[in-house]
Amino acid sequence: MTQPVFWALVGMALVVLALYALIVHAHLLRKVLALNVMSSGVFLVFIGLARRTPGEDVPMAADPVPQAMVLTGIVVAVAATGLALALIVRLRVLTGRTTLGDDTGD
Amino acid sequence: MMLRPRTDRQAGPASSARADKGLPPAARALLVLALLAVFAGLVLAVLSLSEPAPGLAAAVDERIDESGVSHPVTAVLLNFRGYDTLLELVVLVLAVMGAWSVGRARGCAGNVPGPLLRQLPRLMAPLMVLVAGYLLWVGAHAPGGAFQAGSLLGGVGILLCLSGYPLPGWANGPALRVSAVLGVAVFAALGVVAALLPGGAPLDWPPAQAKTLILTIELAAMLSIGVVLAALFAGGRP
C-alpha cells in the first residue's frame, strides 16, 4: 500500500463512520457534525489520491485541480453548516425540540 | 429509513447514551453489517485504481502562463475552473438568505465579554485584517487566496461580535447586503462582460488583464466571504 491509497482508505473509513453516526443519532447538532466529518472523509479521498500523480521531477506538488475542488467543497460545507444550524435553532425556539420528531406520515 | 428520526421519549434527561436506545440491537447489528459491506466496496474501489494516475497537474502546468497567476491552485480556482468558484460564492450568499429568512439575530451588542474578550479584538482584529490582506496578495504565487483571507475576516467579525463591539447602524442596513453579494456581483458582471468581448466566452479573462481581474474578483470575494461568515455566526437577519 502506498501513502495516497492509505489516506484514501482513512477517508473512506471516516465516511462510513459518519454515515453510522448520522443514522444512529437523533440530535440534530450531532447529525450536522456527522455530515461535516463525512465531507472531510470525501475530501481526504480526493486529495489523498491526488498524490499519486506527481512524476519524478516534481515530487512535492500535488495535483492542483482536486485541491481547488476540495477548497470549494470546504466552503460549501461551512455554508451548509451555517444554514442547517440557523434552521435548527429556529426549530428549538418554536418547539423546544432538537430532534426531527416522528411526523413522517408513513 | 436512513434519516428516519427517532425520538426516545423514554430516555431520561440524564441518560448519557440516548442515541444508543434509538435502534433495537438487531437493527443496529444489521446496520453495522451493511456499512461494513459498503466500506469493503469502497476499499476495493480505491485499491483498484492504477498508479501512477491520470490527473490534470500537467495540463495546469502547461497553461499556467496564460492564467495571470503563478500559483496553480489559484489559477484553477479563478481562471480554469472559475465558474465553480462563482457558484460557490452564490452558495454562500444563499446560505445567508436562508438563515435570514428564518429569524432575527439576537445582535452582538448584548454580549457581555470577559476581560480577555474585551481586550482581544483590540490586539487581534488589526493583525487578522493585515494577515488577510497578505494572504490575498500572496495567493497569486503561493498558497493563500480569497477563501483563507475571507475566513480570517469572518473571524474578525466573530471576535467583534463576541466582544459586544457595537456595530455602527449603517453596517446593519443596505451596506451589509451589498457587501454580502459584492463578490458574486463583481465576478458575474466581469464574467458576462468577458463573454460580450469579440471572440470572448463567459469568464474568459484576456491573458494581459487576467491578473488585475483576478485580484479585483478576489478582493470583492474576500470581503463577501468575511461578511457572510460573520453573518452566519450572528445566526439571523439584523
Added chain:
Amino acid sequence: MAGLSLLDWALDGVLALLLLWLAWRALSTPALFRAVVLFIAFGLVLALVWARLFAVDVALAEMAIGAGVTGALLLAALVRLAPPIGRGRAHGRNGERDGA
C-alpha cells in the same frame, strides 16, 4: 512513493489513528459541548494531514474555515440551543441536557 521512510509511515499512522479516534469521539461523546471541541480538534489534525499531503492551500482553509469558523458556528448554535426557550415540552428538556 518509494522514498517513503519508516518514519513517514509512523507519522502517517499516528495522524490517521488520531484522526479516526477524534472523529469517533466527536460523534459518540454524550455531551455535545465536548463533541464540538473534539470536532474542532479533528479539524486541526486534518489540517496537519493536508500539510503532510502537500495541499497547503487546503490546510490553511481547513484551519480557518473547517476548524475555525465551523467550530465557532457550532459553539454559537450550542449556546442558542441551551436556554430553555420555547414552550418547554418534556423532551425539549432532553435536548437541552444533551448539550450540558
Added chain:
Amino acid sequence: MPLDPSGPGLAGPAWMLAVVFLPLAGALLCFLLPRLAAPVGLVAAALTAASTLALTLAVMADGTARTQLGGWAAPLGILWRADGLSVALLAMTAAVGVTVSLYATAYFRNDEHERTFFWPLWLLLWTALNALFVSADLFNLYVTLELLGFAAASLTALGGSAAALTGAIRYLLVSVLGSLSYLLGVALIYHGCGTVDLALVAACVPDAPRPAMQVAAGAMIAGLLLKTALFPFHFWLPPAHGSAPAPVSAVLSALVVKASFYLVLRLWVDVLGGGGRWVAELLGVLGAAAVLWGSVLALRQERLKLLIAYSTVAQVGYLFIAFPLAVAGGAVAWTGALYLALAHGLAKAAMFLSAGNLLRFGGHDRIAELDSAVHRLPLTLTAFALAGVSIMGLPPSGGFIGKWLLLEAAFEQERFGLVAVILLGGVLAAAYVFKVVGHAFTPAARERRIRAVPPGMEWSALLLAAAAIVLGLTLPLISPLLQLGPASAASAVTLAAGGGA
C-alpha cells in the same frame, strides 16, 4: 446579447449565458432591493423564460449548443452543453417558473417577510436548475446540486411553522448526504480518468479500473436517488412538500425532483453507456414499488397537500420503470419516461397551486371538508381535474402519451408485471383524484368563513393544467428533443400519426 443570425452555434451559447445569469442577477437585485422584490423578480422571471424559449428554438434549429467557460477546453475547463434533453427540461422549468412567479405575486401580496425572501431564494433555485441542465462537468454539477438543495430547503422553511422547519431540516440533511455520496463518486472518477468532463469521462469509463468505476457510479446514483425520492428513499418528501407554501411545493414537486432524475438519466445514458442490466432491473422494481406504495398512501391521506405529495412519490416511480425496459432494447421507454417527467412537472405544479387556492379559500386543506368548493372556485377545481387527467394518464394529456410509450415498450418485451403496475397506478391515481373532486362537489354542510382568492392565482393553476393536456398533442414537436436512443424516434412518430389526437 450579441446575436448573429448568420453564425449558427453563436445564438445557443449567448442564450445559455442568459438562462444562467439572468435569474442570478434577478436574485441579487431582489436581495438588495427587498421592497421591490416582487416587481424585480417578476421581470427577471419573464426575461429568463423568454431566453429559455430562445435557447430552445436555437437548439432545435442548430442542434446542441456548447460553450467553453473561461475559454478553456475540456479537461482543464468547464463546459456548458445544451442538447435536446437539456432544453426540454429547461423549457418545462421556464413554463412552470413563469407561471409560479405570476401566482406568487398574488400569493405573497400580504406577507412582506415571505415576499422579500421568496423572490431571491426562488430565483436562485431557478438559477441552480438552469445551471444544472446546461452543465457538462461532473464537479460543477455537484456545486449546482448543492445550490439547488440549499435553495429548496430554505424555501421549504419559508412558511415558518414547526412542520415546515422540520421538513426543511430533514430535506437539507438528506440533500447534503446525497450530494456527498455523489461527490465521492466524482472523486473516484477523477482519479480513475483524470477528468470530470462528461464526454471525456464517457470515453474513459470502458478502459478505467472496473471496481472503481462501478463503485463511483453506485455512489453517484444512490446519492441522486435519495434526492429524487425514489422508494424507499421517499420518506423525506411528503413532509417537506406538504408543509411548504403552495408556490414552493409546486416548484419542489414539479422541478427539483426532476433535476436529480435528469442527472441520473444523463449519467446512465451519456456517461455509463446505458449498461448495467441488473441495476436497471433493481431500479425498475423500486419504481414499481414506488408507484404502488405512493398511490396507496396518497389515497389514504386526509390532507390535500400530503395527497399530492404522495402522488409525486408514485409518479417518480414511473420514471424508473423505464430503466429495465430501455436497457432491454426499448429506447422508446426513455421517451415515455421523459414525456411523463414533463407532463408530471406541469400537472403537479397545477395541482399544488390549486391546493394553495383551496387552502387560501377555506383556511385548511382537509379533503373531507372541501364541500362546495366547486361552486366558489370553479376555475381552481377545473385546473385540479385537468391536472388529474394527466396524472391518471387519460388521453389526450401528456401523461397519457408518456404512459402509452412505456406500455408499448413493456408489451413489446412481454413484461406483463410492469404492464400491470403501470395500469394499476393509473387506476389508483383516478381513485385519489376523484376522492378530492368528489368531496368538492358535495354541498356545504355548514357555513364557514371563507376568503377571496385572487383571479391570478386561479388562472395560473388553470394555465399549467391546460399545458399538461396540450403537451399530449405536441408529440411530433417535442419527441425529436427526447431521443435518447436510435429506436425511439421512429416509434414515437408512428404513435403520433396513429393515436395522437
